Amino acid sequence: MTPNPTRLPRYSTAGGSLTRSGAEPTRALTSPATGVRRLELLDALRGFALFGVLMANLRSFSLFEFLTPADRSGLPTAAWDRAIEMAMELLVDARSITLFSLLFGVGFAMQMRRSTDTADGTRRYVRRMLILLAIGLVHAWLFWWGDILRYYAVFGLVLLAFTRLSPRMLAALGVFVAVAMPVLLQPVLPGLLPTQISPAQSAAGALTAFGSDQWSTMLDGNLTRDMRMRIAVWWLPLFVFGRLLIGAAIGRAGVLQESIAHRRFWVRLLAASLAVSVVATVLLLLRDHGTTGMAAGWLRSDVGNVVTRLLRHLAPLAQGLFYMAAFVLLFQRAAWRHWLRKLAPTGRMALTNYLAQTLFGLGLFYGIGLGAGPRFGLVGVVACSVVIFGLQAAFSCWWLTRFRFGPAEWLWRSLVYGKPQSMRLPATT
Numbered sequence: 001m002t003p004n005p006t007r008l009p010r011y012s013t014a015g016g017s018l019t020r021s022g023a024e025p026t027r028a029l030t031s032p033a034t035g036v037r038r039l040e041l042l043d044a045l046r047g048f049a050l051f052g053v054l055m056a057n058l059r060s061f062s063l064f065e066f067l068t069p070a071d072r073s074g075l076p077t078a079a080w081d082r083a084i085e086m087a088m089e090l091l092v093d094a095r096s097i098t099l100f101s102l103l104f105g106v107g108f109a110m111q112m113r114r115s116t117d118t119a120d121g122t123r124r125y126v127r128r129m130l131i132l133l134a135i136g137l138v139h140a141w142l143f144w145w146g147d148i149l150r151y152y153a154v155f156g157l158v159l160l161a162f163t164r165l166s167p168r169m170l171a172a173l174g175v176f177v178a179v180a181m182p183v184l185l186q187p188v189l190p191g192l193l194p195t196q197i198s199p200a201q202s203a204a205g206a207l208t209a210f211g212s213d214q215w216s217t218m219l220d221g222n223l224t225r226d227m228r229m230r231i232a233v234w235w236l237p238l239f240v241f242g243r244l245l246i247g248a249a250i251g252r253a254g255v256l257q258e259s260i261a262h263r264r265f266w267v268r269l270l271a272a273s274l275a276v277s278v279v280a281t282v283l284l285l286l287r288d289h290g291t292t293g294m295a296a297g298w299l300r301s302d303v304g305n306v307v308t309r310l311l312r313h314l315a316p317l318a319q320g321l322f323y324m325a326a327f328v329l330l331f332q333r334a335a336w337r338h339w340l341r342k343l344a345p346t347g348r349m350a351l352t353n354y355l356a357q358t359l360f361g362l363g364l365f366y367g368i369g370l371g372a373g374p375r376f377g378l379v380g381v382v383a384c385s386v387v388i389f390g391l392q393a394a395f396s397c398w399w400l401t402r403f404r405f406g407p408a409e410w411l412w413r414s415l416v417y418g419k420p421q422s423m424r425l426p427a428t429t
Contacts, residue, residue, distance in 0.1 A: 039110075039257060041331050044340050046103050046347030047393070048327060052096025054357050055088065055385040060146060061361030062381050064374040066207040068200070077377030084378040090281065091319075094239075097148070098320025101240055104152050105247020106256055108159055113252075122160070128416045129156040135351075135412065142219065144358045145226035149351075151240040158241065159248055170249035178242025179313045182235040186309060193231050202228050213367040235313075243317070259328050270325035273318045280315035284308065345396035346389075349406030353392045360388050401425070 059065050064072070064081075072078060111125060136149030162170060196202070202225070209221020230236075255262040287299035287308050298304045330336040346353055363369035364384065372380070399406065403423050405413060414420045 040341060040344045041259060041328065042103065042106060042256060043344040043347035044331065045099070045324065045327055045343075046350045047343030047345070047396075048323075048340075048347070049096055049100040049103060050346060050350060050353055050357075050392075051385070051389045052092050053100055053354070054389055055382065056093050056096055057144075057146060057357060058361055058365075058381045058385055058388075059088070059378065061144075061358075062365045062372070062374050062376075062384075063207055063210055064378060064381065066203040066210075067374055068203075071374075072377075075375070075377045077379040080379050081377040084382060088378070094316035095319045095323065097239075098243055098316050099323050100148075101152070101243035102247040102250070102320060102324060104156075105159075105244035105249075106251035107247075108156050108244065109248040109251025110257075112159065112163060112248075124416060125160070126157065128412070129153045131412055131415045132156070135355075135408075139355060139358065140226055141223060143222070143362065145222050145229060148240070149354075151237060152244070155237075155241045155244050159244060162245070162248070167249040167253035170245050170252060174242045174245030174247075174249065175317070176242070177238050177245060178317055179310060181238050181242075182313055183306060183309045185235070185238075189234055193234060196228055196231055199232075202232075210365075211367045211371070211373055213371065215368055218366060218368050239313075243320070246317075246321075256328065260332055263329070263332065266325045266328045269321060270329060273322035273325060277315055277318035277322055280311045280318060284311050284315060287311075342393070342397075345400045346393045348400060349396045349409060351412060352406035352408040353396065355408055356392065357388065360384075 067075075072081060075081060111128070130153070133150055133153035136147050136151075136153055140147035140150060162173075165173070197205075206221055206225050209217050209224070212218055212221075250256055253262075255265050259266065283299060287304070299308050327340065331340050365372050365374075367373075376383075396406070402425060403410070404425060405421065405423065410421060410423055
Protein backbone atom coordinates (compact mmCIF):
# COMPACT_ATOMS: atom_id res chain seq x y z
CA MET A 1 0.00 0.00 0.00
CA THR A 2 1.47 3.39 -0.99
CA PRO A 3 1.74 5.88 1.89
CA ASN A 4 -0.60 8.87 1.73
CA PRO A 5 1.57 11.83 0.66
CA THR A 6 -0.68 14.28 2.46
CA ARG A 7 0.00 12.73 5.87
CA LEU A 8 3.07 13.22 8.01
CA PRO A 9 4.41 10.75 10.59
CA ARG A 10 3.30 11.21 14.19
CA TYR A 11 5.72 12.69 16.69
CA SER A 12 6.07 12.46 20.44
CA THR A 13 7.34 14.89 23.07
CA ALA A 14 9.14 12.36 25.23
CA GLY A 15 11.92 13.90 27.28
CA GLY A 16 10.75 17.40 26.46
CA SER A 17 11.84 17.26 22.82
CA LEU A 18 9.78 17.05 19.67
CA THR A 19 11.07 13.99 17.84
CA ARG A 20 9.59 11.37 15.63
CA SER A 21 7.91 8.52 17.47
CA GLY A 22 9.44 5.06 17.26
CA ALA A 23 12.91 6.58 17.24
CA GLU A 24 15.82 4.31 16.64
CA PRO A 25 18.22 3.64 19.51
CA THR A 26 21.54 5.43 19.41
CA ARG A 27 24.10 3.55 17.32
CA ALA A 28 27.46 4.07 15.71
CA LEU A 29 27.27 6.70 13.01
CA THR A 30 28.52 4.83 9.97
CA SER A 31 25.78 6.39 7.86
CA PRO A 32 23.87 9.67 7.93
CA ALA A 33 21.08 10.31 10.39
CA THR A 34 17.83 9.18 8.84
CA GLY A 35 14.50 10.96 9.05
CA VAL A 36 13.57 8.73 12.01
CA ARG A 37 16.10 10.52 14.23
CA ARG A 38 15.59 14.03 12.92
CA LEU A 39 14.22 16.91 14.94
CA GLU A 40 10.90 17.95 13.47
CA LEU A 41 10.98 21.40 15.06
CA LEU A 42 14.33 22.21 13.45
CA ASP A 43 13.09 21.07 10.04
CA ALA A 44 9.87 23.07 10.38
CA LEU A 45 11.86 26.18 11.31
CA ARG A 46 14.05 25.70 8.25
CA GLY A 47 10.96 25.44 6.09
CA PHE A 48 9.64 28.70 7.55
CA ALA A 49 12.98 30.43 6.95
CA LEU A 50 13.11 29.16 3.37
CA PHE A 51 9.93 31.03 2.50
CA GLY A 52 11.48 34.31 3.59
CA VAL A 53 14.71 33.51 1.75
CA LEU A 54 12.72 32.77 -1.40
CA MET A 55 10.83 36.06 -1.23
CA ALA A 56 13.99 38.09 -0.59
CA ASN A 57 15.92 36.39 -3.40
CA LEU A 58 13.11 36.64 -5.93
CA ARG A 59 13.33 40.40 -5.69
CA SER A 60 16.80 40.08 -7.25
CA PHE A 61 15.86 37.28 -9.63
CA SER A 62 12.93 39.35 -10.90
CA LEU A 63 15.42 42.18 -11.72
CA PHE A 64 13.29 44.60 -9.69
CA GLU A 65 16.31 45.31 -7.50
CA PHE A 66 18.20 46.72 -10.50
CA LEU A 67 15.54 49.18 -11.69
CA THR A 68 16.08 52.90 -11.23
CA PRO A 69 13.58 54.79 -9.02
CA ALA A 70 12.03 56.28 -12.16
CA ASP A 71 11.56 52.84 -13.74
CA ARG A 72 9.98 51.50 -10.54
CA SER A 73 7.57 54.41 -10.46
CA GLY A 74 6.52 53.60 -14.02
CA LEU A 75 5.38 50.08 -13.17
CA PRO A 76 1.60 49.53 -12.94
CA THR A 77 2.13 48.03 -9.47
CA ALA A 78 4.18 51.00 -8.21
CA ALA A 79 1.80 52.03 -5.40
CA TRP A 80 1.66 48.50 -3.99
CA ASP A 81 5.37 47.97 -4.55
CA ARG A 82 6.31 50.82 -2.23
CA ALA A 83 4.30 49.33 0.63
CA ILE A 84 5.58 45.81 -0.06
CA GLU A 85 9.18 47.01 -0.24
CA MET A 86 8.90 48.68 3.16
CA ALA A 87 7.26 45.56 4.64
CA MET A 88 9.97 43.31 3.23
CA GLU A 89 12.70 45.59 4.54
CA LEU A 90 11.20 45.58 8.03
CA LEU A 91 10.03 41.96 8.23
CA VAL A 92 11.74 39.72 5.68
CA ASP A 93 15.04 40.59 4.03
CA ALA A 94 17.97 40.21 6.45
CA ARG A 95 15.61 38.65 8.99
CA SER A 96 14.97 35.51 6.96
CA ILE A 97 18.68 35.12 6.15
CA THR A 98 19.37 35.57 9.86
CA LEU A 99 16.99 32.78 10.81
CA PHE A 100 18.33 30.51 8.05
CA SER A 101 21.92 31.11 9.22
CA LEU A 102 21.05 30.56 12.88
CA LEU A 103 19.51 27.22 11.97
CA PHE A 104 22.59 26.19 9.98
CA GLY A 105 24.61 26.96 13.09
CA VAL A 106 22.31 24.74 15.16
CA GLY A 107 22.66 21.98 12.59
CA PHE A 108 26.43 22.31 12.51
CA ALA A 109 26.61 22.03 16.30
CA MET A 110 24.53 18.86 16.19
CA GLN A 111 26.69 17.42 13.40
CA MET A 112 29.92 18.26 15.22
CA ARG A 113 28.61 16.67 18.39
CA ARG A 114 27.99 13.43 16.50
CA SER A 115 31.01 13.52 14.20
CA THR A 116 34.01 15.01 15.96
CA ASP A 117 34.37 12.52 18.82
CA THR A 118 36.72 10.48 16.64
CA ALA A 119 39.32 11.21 13.99
CA ASP A 120 37.14 9.51 11.37
CA GLY A 121 34.17 11.63 12.42
CA THR A 122 36.18 14.84 12.16
CA ARG A 123 37.44 13.90 8.69
CA ARG A 124 33.89 13.13 7.62
CA TYR A 125 32.69 16.50 8.93
CA VAL A 126 35.49 18.30 7.06
CA ARG A 127 34.63 16.40 3.88
CA ARG A 128 30.99 17.37 4.35
CA MET A 129 31.89 21.06 4.51
CA LEU A 130 34.27 20.85 1.53
CA ILE A 131 31.61 19.22 -0.62
CA LEU A 132 29.11 21.89 0.44
CA LEU A 133 31.70 24.50 -0.53
CA ALA A 134 32.01 22.92 -3.99
CA ILE A 135 28.23 22.93 -4.38
CA GLY A 136 28.09 26.57 -3.30
CA LEU A 137 30.83 27.67 -5.71
CA VAL A 138 29.17 25.94 -8.67
CA HIS A 139 25.83 27.45 -7.67
CA ALA A 140 27.35 30.93 -7.29
CA TRP A 141 29.48 31.05 -10.43
CA LEU A 142 27.08 29.37 -12.85
CA PHE A 143 23.66 30.37 -11.57
CA TRP A 144 23.18 32.72 -8.61
CA TRP A 145 25.61 35.39 -7.50
CA GLY A 146 23.80 35.67 -4.17
CA ASP A 147 24.66 32.11 -3.05
CA ILE A 148 25.09 31.72 0.72
CA LEU A 149 26.19 28.06 0.85
CA ARG A 150 29.89 28.79 0.36
CA TYR A 151 29.89 30.98 3.46
CA TYR A 152 28.19 28.25 5.47
CA ALA A 153 30.79 25.73 4.29
CA VAL A 154 33.83 27.88 5.04
CA PHE A 155 32.60 28.96 8.46
CA GLY A 156 31.37 25.46 9.19
CA LEU A 157 35.04 24.49 9.03
CA VAL A 158 36.07 27.49 11.14
CA LEU A 159 33.60 26.40 13.83
CA LEU A 160 35.85 23.41 14.51
CA ALA A 161 38.22 25.80 16.26
CA PHE A 162 35.47 26.77 18.72
CA THR A 163 34.30 23.33 19.83
CA ARG A 164 35.61 23.83 23.39
CA LEU A 165 33.81 27.11 24.02
CA SER A 166 30.74 27.12 26.22
CA PRO A 167 27.35 28.10 24.75
CA ARG A 168 27.52 31.45 26.57
CA MET A 169 30.93 32.23 25.09
CA LEU A 170 29.80 31.19 21.61
CA ALA A 171 26.72 33.41 21.85
CA ALA A 172 28.69 36.42 23.15
CA LEU A 173 31.33 36.00 20.46
CA GLY A 174 28.61 35.66 17.82
CA VAL A 175 26.95 38.93 18.84
CA PHE A 176 30.32 40.70 18.85
CA VAL A 177 31.24 39.38 15.38
CA ALA A 178 27.81 40.12 13.86
CA VAL A 179 27.13 43.52 15.43
CA ALA A 180 30.31 45.18 16.68
CA MET A 181 33.01 43.99 14.27
CA PRO A 182 31.47 45.54 11.13
CA VAL A 183 31.28 48.90 12.92
CA LEU A 184 34.87 48.61 14.20
CA LEU A 185 36.17 47.72 10.73
CA GLN A 186 34.08 50.32 8.87
CA PRO A 187 36.68 53.14 9.12
CA VAL A 188 39.51 50.90 7.88
CA LEU A 189 38.54 47.94 5.71
CA PRO A 190 36.48 49.55 2.89
CA GLY A 191 39.40 51.85 2.02
CA LEU A 192 41.68 48.83 1.54
CA LEU A 193 39.38 47.15 -0.97
CA PRO A 194 39.54 47.64 -4.76
CA THR A 195 37.61 50.60 -6.16
CA GLN A 196 34.28 49.61 -7.67
CA ILE A 197 31.96 51.18 -10.19
CA SER A 198 28.96 53.02 -8.79
CA PRO A 199 25.92 51.03 -7.57
CA ALA A 200 23.84 52.60 -10.38
CA GLN A 201 26.31 51.43 -13.05
CA SER A 202 26.47 47.96 -11.51
CA ALA A 203 22.68 47.70 -11.41
CA ALA A 204 22.39 48.80 -15.04
CA GLY A 205 24.94 46.20 -16.11
CA ALA A 206 23.17 43.46 -14.16
CA LEU A 207 19.80 44.41 -15.65
CA THR A 208 21.24 44.12 -19.16
CA ALA A 209 23.11 40.87 -18.50
CA PHE A 210 20.31 39.03 -16.74
CA GLY A 211 17.70 40.24 -19.18
CA SER A 212 19.71 38.81 -22.08
CA ASP A 213 18.65 35.55 -23.71
CA GLN A 214 22.30 34.56 -24.23
CA TRP A 215 23.83 32.18 -21.69
CA SER A 216 27.31 33.63 -22.18
CA THR A 217 26.09 37.15 -21.41
CA MET A 218 24.22 35.96 -18.32
CA LEU A 219 27.23 34.00 -17.05
CA ASP A 220 29.58 36.93 -17.57
CA GLY A 221 27.14 39.25 -15.80
CA ASN A 222 26.72 36.75 -12.96
CA LEU A 223 30.47 36.54 -12.34
CA THR A 224 30.83 40.31 -12.55
CA ARG A 225 27.99 40.84 -10.10
CA ASP A 226 29.36 38.20 -7.76
CA MET A 227 32.83 39.78 -7.68
CA ARG A 228 31.40 43.23 -7.06
CA MET A 229 29.10 42.14 -4.26
CA ARG A 230 31.87 40.26 -2.42
CA ILE A 231 33.62 43.64 -2.16
CA ALA A 232 30.63 45.98 -1.79
CA VAL A 233 29.04 43.86 0.94
CA TRP A 234 32.37 43.25 2.69
CA TRP A 235 30.67 42.70 6.04
CA LEU A 236 28.63 39.70 4.85
CA PRO A 237 31.15 37.11 6.16
CA LEU A 238 30.83 38.70 9.61
CA PHE A 239 27.03 38.68 9.26
CA VAL A 240 27.06 34.96 8.51
CA PHE A 241 29.78 33.85 10.93
CA GLY A 242 28.26 35.71 13.85
CA ARG A 243 24.91 34.04 13.29
CA LEU A 244 26.49 30.61 12.88
CA LEU A 245 28.23 31.08 16.23
CA ILE A 246 24.96 32.03 17.91
CA GLY A 247 23.20 29.10 16.25
CA ALA A 248 26.00 26.79 17.38
CA ALA A 249 25.51 28.08 20.93
CA ILE A 250 21.81 27.23 20.74
CA GLY A 251 22.59 23.79 19.35
CA ARG A 252 25.33 23.14 21.93
CA ALA A 253 23.06 24.15 24.82
CA GLY A 254 20.35 21.73 23.66
CA VAL A 255 17.57 24.28 24.16
CA LEU A 256 16.10 23.58 20.72
CA GLN A 257 16.44 19.81 20.93
CA GLU A 258 14.70 19.85 24.32
CA SER A 259 12.54 22.90 23.71
CA ILE A 260 9.74 22.04 26.12
CA ALA A 261 12.13 21.49 29.01
CA HIS A 262 13.72 24.86 28.20
CA ARG A 263 10.49 26.79 27.72
CA ARG A 264 11.61 29.49 30.17
CA PHE A 265 14.67 30.19 28.03
CA TRP A 266 12.50 30.67 24.93
CA VAL A 267 10.05 32.95 26.76
CA ARG A 268 12.92 35.12 27.96
CA LEU A 269 14.52 35.17 24.51
CA LEU A 270 11.17 36.12 22.97
CA ALA A 271 10.73 39.08 25.31
CA ALA A 272 14.33 40.29 25.05
CA SER A 273 14.61 39.96 21.27
CA LEU A 274 11.23 41.63 20.72
CA ALA A 275 12.18 44.60 22.90
CA VAL A 276 15.56 45.04 21.20
CA SER A 277 14.18 44.68 17.68
CA VAL A 278 11.31 47.13 18.29
CA VAL A 279 13.55 49.78 19.85
CA ALA A 280 16.22 49.38 17.15
CA THR A 281 13.67 49.48 14.33
CA VAL A 282 11.90 52.57 15.69
CA LEU A 283 15.21 54.41 16.05
CA LEU A 284 16.24 53.45 12.52
CA LEU A 285 12.91 54.66 11.15
CA LEU A 286 13.39 57.95 12.95
CA ARG A 287 16.91 58.21 11.53
CA ASP A 288 15.92 57.39 7.95
CA HIS A 289 12.45 58.91 7.67
CA GLY A 290 12.08 61.36 10.55
CA THR A 291 12.45 65.01 9.56
CA THR A 292 12.26 66.68 12.97
CA GLY A 293 12.81 65.81 16.59
CA MET A 294 15.74 65.48 18.94
CA ALA A 295 16.17 61.72 18.38
CA ALA A 296 16.25 62.02 14.58
CA GLY A 297 18.75 64.86 14.76
CA TRP A 298 21.02 63.13 17.25
CA LEU A 299 21.08 59.91 15.18
CA ARG A 300 22.49 61.96 12.28
CA SER A 301 25.35 63.33 14.39
CA ASP A 302 28.82 61.76 14.38
CA VAL A 303 28.12 59.69 17.48
CA GLY A 304 24.63 58.96 16.22
CA ASN A 305 26.03 57.59 12.97
CA VAL A 306 28.07 55.03 14.91
CA VAL A 307 25.00 54.08 16.93
CA THR A 308 23.00 53.83 13.71
CA ARG A 309 25.50 51.40 12.20
CA LEU A 310 25.28 49.26 15.34
CA LEU A 311 21.48 49.32 15.16
CA ARG A 312 21.47 48.30 11.49
CA HIS A 313 23.39 45.14 12.38
CA LEU A 314 21.54 44.53 15.64
CA ALA A 315 17.94 44.91 14.42
CA PRO A 316 17.83 41.97 11.96
CA LEU A 317 19.71 39.73 14.39
CA ALA A 318 17.27 40.47 17.21
CA GLN A 319 14.28 40.04 14.90
CA GLY A 320 15.57 36.72 13.57
CA LEU A 321 15.96 35.47 17.15
CA PHE A 322 12.43 36.71 17.87
CA TYR A 323 11.07 34.71 14.93
CA MET A 324 12.87 31.62 16.20
CA ALA A 325 11.61 32.00 19.76
CA ALA A 326 8.04 32.73 18.64
CA PHE A 327 8.03 29.71 16.33
CA VAL A 328 9.39 27.41 19.04
CA LEU A 329 6.77 28.53 21.57
CA LEU A 330 3.92 28.26 19.07
CA PHE A 331 5.16 24.81 18.07
CA GLN A 332 4.62 23.66 21.65
CA ARG A 333 0.90 24.32 21.30
CA ALA A 334 -0.97 21.42 19.72
CA ALA A 335 -3.26 23.58 17.59
CA TRP A 336 -0.35 25.51 16.12
CA ARG A 337 1.90 22.45 15.79
CA HIS A 338 -0.74 20.78 13.63
CA TRP A 339 -0.11 23.45 10.96
CA LEU A 340 3.51 24.42 11.55
CA ARG A 341 4.75 20.83 11.32
CA LYS A 342 3.61 20.78 7.70
CA LEU A 343 6.70 22.91 6.97
CA ALA A 344 9.02 20.15 8.19
CA PRO A 345 9.33 18.23 4.88
CA THR A 346 10.28 21.46 3.09
CA GLY A 347 12.95 22.20 5.68
CA ARG A 348 14.19 18.63 5.66
CA MET A 349 14.95 19.11 1.97
CA ALA A 350 16.41 22.59 2.55
CA LEU A 351 19.36 22.18 0.19
CA THR A 352 17.23 20.78 -2.63
CA ASN A 353 14.60 23.49 -2.20
CA TYR A 354 17.17 26.30 -1.93
CA LEU A 355 18.83 25.23 -5.19
CA ALA A 356 15.45 24.68 -6.86
CA GLN A 357 14.44 28.24 -5.98
CA THR A 358 17.32 29.42 -8.16
CA LEU A 359 16.00 27.38 -11.08
CA PHE A 360 12.54 28.87 -10.59
CA GLY A 361 14.02 32.37 -10.48
CA LEU A 362 16.12 31.90 -13.61
CA GLY A 363 13.35 30.14 -15.48
CA LEU A 364 10.68 32.72 -14.72
CA PHE A 365 12.45 36.06 -14.79
CA TYR A 366 15.81 35.89 -16.59
CA GLY A 367 16.12 36.37 -20.33
CA ILE A 368 17.43 32.80 -20.72
CA GLY A 369 14.08 31.62 -19.31
CA LEU A 370 10.61 33.06 -19.81
CA GLY A 371 11.97 36.58 -19.50
CA ALA A 372 9.18 37.95 -17.29
CA GLY A 373 11.64 40.36 -15.67
CA PRO A 374 10.40 43.09 -13.33
CA ARG A 375 7.22 43.99 -15.21
CA PHE A 376 4.95 42.70 -12.41
CA GLY A 377 6.86 44.49 -9.65
CA LEU A 378 6.98 43.27 -6.09
CA VAL A 379 3.34 42.23 -6.33
CA GLY A 380 4.49 39.59 -8.80
CA VAL A 381 7.39 38.64 -6.52
CA VAL A 382 5.07 38.00 -3.58
CA ALA A 383 2.59 36.06 -5.73
CA CYS A 384 5.36 33.93 -7.25
CA SER A 385 6.85 33.31 -3.80
CA VAL A 386 3.57 31.92 -2.50
CA VAL A 387 3.04 29.71 -5.55
CA ILE A 388 6.63 28.41 -5.70
CA PHE A 389 6.78 27.70 -1.99
CA GLY A 390 3.42 25.94 -2.13
CA LEU A 391 4.70 23.72 -4.93
CA GLN A 392 7.90 22.99 -3.02
CA ALA A 393 5.99 22.14 0.15
CA ALA A 394 3.70 19.73 -1.71
CA PHE A 395 6.59 18.16 -3.61
CA SER A 396 8.69 17.77 -0.45
CA CYS A 397 5.86 16.03 1.35
CA TRP A 398 5.25 13.71 -1.60
CA TRP A 399 8.95 12.95 -2.08
CA LEU A 400 9.70 12.14 1.56
CA THR A 401 6.90 9.60 1.76
CA ARG A 402 8.90 7.63 -0.81
CA PHE A 403 12.57 8.53 -0.27
CA ARG A 404 14.87 9.04 2.70
CA PHE A 405 16.53 12.21 1.43
CA GLY A 406 15.93 15.02 -1.01
CA PRO A 407 17.83 14.69 -4.31
CA ALA A 408 20.54 17.23 -3.41
CA GLU A 409 20.79 15.89 0.14
CA TRP A 410 21.24 12.37 -1.24
CA LEU A 411 24.05 13.50 -3.54
CA TRP A 412 25.74 15.44 -0.74
CA ARG A 413 25.57 12.53 1.70
CA SER A 414 26.66 9.98 -0.88
CA LEU A 415 29.75 12.04 -1.68
CA VAL A 416 30.52 12.47 2.02
CA TYR A 417 30.31 8.74 2.74
CA GLY A 418 31.99 7.74 -0.51
CA LYS A 419 29.18 5.49 -1.69
CA PRO A 420 25.55 5.81 -2.81
CA GLN A 421 23.24 5.98 0.18
CA SER A 422 20.08 3.94 0.44
CA MET A 423 17.47 6.22 -1.09
CA ARG A 424 14.04 4.59 -1.28
CA LEU A 425 12.02 3.99 1.86
CA PRO A 426 10.95 0.40 2.49
CA ALA A 427 7.49 -0.40 1.19
CA THR A 428 4.69 -0.48 3.75
CA THR A 429 1.71 -2.79 3.74
